[in-house]
Amino acid sequence: xxxxxVDALPVNRGSxxxxxxxxxxxxxxxxxxxxxxxxxxxGANLVTLAAGSWSSQRHWHSHEDEMVVMLAGExxxxxxxxxxxxxxxxxxxxxxxxxxxxxxxxxSALPCQFLAIGTDRIEIDECHYxxxxxxxxxxxxxxxxxxAT
Amino acid sequence: xxxxxVDALPVNRGSxxxxxxxxxxxxxxxxxxxxxxxxxxxGANLVTLAAGSWSSQRHWHSHEDEMVVMLAGExxxxxxxxxxxxxxxxxxxxxxxxxxxxxxxxxSALPCQFLAIGTDRIEIDECHYxxxxxxxxxxxxxxxxxxAT
Numbered sequence: 001x002x003x004x005x006v007d008a009l010p011v012n013r014g015s016x017x018x019x020x021x022x023x024x025x026x027x028x029x030x031x032x033x034x035x036x037x038x039x040x041x042x043g044a045n046l047v048t049l050a051a052g053s054w055s056s057q058r059h060w061h062s063h064e065d066e067m068v069v070m071l072a073g074e075x076x077x078x079x080x081x082x083x084x085x086x087x088x089x090x091x092x093x094x095x096x097x098x099x100x101x102x103x104x105x106x107x108s109a110l111p112c113q114f115l116a117i118g119t120d121r122i123e124i125d126e127c128h129y130x131x132x133x134x135x136x137x138x139x140x141x142x143x144x145x146x147x148a149t
Numbered sequence: 150x151x152x153x154x155v156d157a158l159p160v161n162r163g164s165x166x167x168x169x170x171x172x173x174x175x176x177x178x179x180x181x182x183x184x185x186x187x188x189x190x191x192g193a194n195l196v197t198l199a200a201g202s203w204s205s206q207r208h209w210h211s212h213e214d215e216m217v218v219m220l221a222g223e224x225x226x227x228x229x230x231x232x233x234x235x236x237x238x239x240x241x242x243x244x245x246x247x248x249x250x251x252x253x254x255x256x257s258a259l260p261c262q263f264l265a266i267g268t269d270r271i272e273i274d275e276c277h278y279x280x281x282x283x284x285x286x287x288x289x290x291x292x293x294x295x296x297a298t
């Protein structure tokens with residue numbers, strides 16, 4: 001049946017960010033709804049942020065389009081040029097290759113939920129993190145400052 | 150700014166279906182939110198169905214994944230094997246190549262709104278309409294029964 005039983009889908013949590021950059025996202029959970037529904041041409045995660053949690057470290061993708069649709073609660077979209085409050089029904093888009101690092105911060109006292117839609121081009125994508133000493137490319141995460149030796 | 154000013158986006162209406170198959174979708178409007186936000190790797194339309202309207206004729210795509218996220222109001226998802234009520238927050242997926250014709254019917258007395266996300270592969274996609282004498286392929290719409298001569 002095409003309608004998903006969202007409550008029955010596995011709930012993911014955790015982060016493979018390099019330390020110490022995981023701490024702000026550990027109260028984030030997500031369900032991989034598009035994959036659960038058999039889709040392969042784009043991904044969609046139903047993401048819940050507990051109060052205080054971030055969606056990710058602020059980042060932008062070289063080769064992956066992204067879109068966020070706010071479903072419940074509120075979060076602050078932090079981007080290169082300022083902050084915007086996102087409420088249910090609000091939509092934001094992040095075209096591949098646009099160097100505008102972005103993420104969502106739940107600064108409210110309640111959980112918020114959004115859908116994050118994007119392509120998955122890990123064979124060519126690079127993910128840039130302007131605020132921290134981390135970079136992601138097809139070989140994995142590394143420190144921009146070089147390996148800690 | 151990544152957050153879209155949805156109220157400022159053009160509102161589309163109409164249909165290029167062959168007659169007489171347009172009538173059920175003429176009270177449908179949509180805004181092309183992903184394209185407006187500069188995305189090219191997938192499409193997303195914010196669709197509003199007036200009371201009584203359908204999202205489309207019942208169809209399935211050979212090569213395009215589709216996903217629907219209900220945002221406001223209610224609609225009935227009609228598919229090959231039955232009907233399912235879609236309420237705000239409900240998500241349905243339609244993988245490319247799965248011969249399960251589907252559409253949404255707004256049988257309520259109020260408008261409903263949903264987001265329809267999908268890839269755009271018109272160079273190879275075929276769209277099958279199991280209920281009616283119409284077919285779409287890269288050359289355009291045609292009647293399955295052949296041209297009316």
